[in-house]
Amino acid sequence: MNKDIKNMIFKSIGLAMGIATLVLTVMKSLESKSAITLLSIGLICLAINELETKK
Numbered sequence: 001m002n003k004d005i006k007n008m009i010f011k012s013i014g015l016a017m018g019i020a021t022l023v024l025t026v027m028k029s030l031e032s033k034s035a036i037t038l039l040s041i042g043l044i045c046l047a048i049n050e051l052e053t054k055k
Helices: 003-026 032-054
Strands: none
Touching: 003 032
């Protein structure tokens, strides 16, 4: 897989998880445990992207 596409995918997932958490929290349809899970997935994707970029 092309490195640029992989970086874009990881960044997009991180952004999407943050936006999804914000929107669902504003709509009051998200529990705290689910919000933490969504934000964790986004943070993991952003961390993987940074670690691969530093190589």
